[in-house]
Amino acid sequence: MTSSxxxxxxxxxxxxxxxxLEPKKTVTQEPSAKHESTLASKSIIAQxxxxxxxxxxxxxxxxxxxxxxxxxxxxxxxxxxxAKNDIPERMEEFSELLHKVFGLGASRLExxxxxxxxxxxxxxxxxxxxxxxxxxxxxxxxxxxxxxKAQEEFECKANSxxxxxxx
Numbered sequence: 151m152t153s154s155x156x157x158x159x160x161x162x163x164x165x166x167x168x169x170x171l172e173p174k175k176t177v178t179q180e181p182s183a184k185h186e187s188t189l190a191s192k193s194i195i196a197q198x199x200x201x202x203x204x205x206x207x208x209x210x211x212x213x214x215x216x217x218x219x220x221x222x223x224x225x226x227x228x229x230x231x232x233a234k235n236d237i238p239e240r241m242e243e244f245s246e247l248l249h250k251v252f253g254l255g256a257s258r259l260e261x262x263x264x265x266x267x268x269x270x271x272x273x274x275x276x277x278x279x280x281x282x283x284x285x286x287x288x289x290x291x292x293x294x295x296x297x298x299k300a301q302e303e304f305e306c307k308a309n310s311x312x313x314x315x316x317x
Contacts, residue, residue, distance in 0.1 A: 195308040199271075199301050200238045206266035207237060210259055222251075241294045260293035267297070271304055 211219040226232040230247060237244050248256040291299065 192305070192309065195305050196301075198308070199304045200235075202270045202304075203238050203267055203297065203301075204235065206270055207263050208234070209266050210262035213262065238297075241297055245293050263293065264296055267300060271300060 208219070211222055214222075223234050226234070226237075226244070226247065230243070232240050232244060232247075245256070245260065248259060252259060
């Protein structure tokens, strides 16, 4: 019963209705080309990270066997409305479902996800900047916390590199 209450709460959407009688003054500014370039770059960087994360998860699930991997994706999609490409945006749910299905084995899968992601991100960094080992591996961090931290670091490094190129 608790989960149905939580589902109802998460489905509720709040909004503010402005009923003031005074006309609003809006100032429209044309975004500068540099600003548009920065926004586009951030979007591309975020998409790169999403793709690396999906690949890392996919490879780890492959270790269970192709039929098992396909069954997991099918159940995620059919039963929980989580498509494979939606996993990065729904990491908490994904992690919770893994723990419900696999119990303690979910932690081993998450460690494999992290190792795969770390290897992929380091491979990208080495190709682009020839950097050493990742500084992201921090003990006592949950899988979802790790993914958030890894994404922040990935985007920060990519953005700083992009700034150096545009300056």
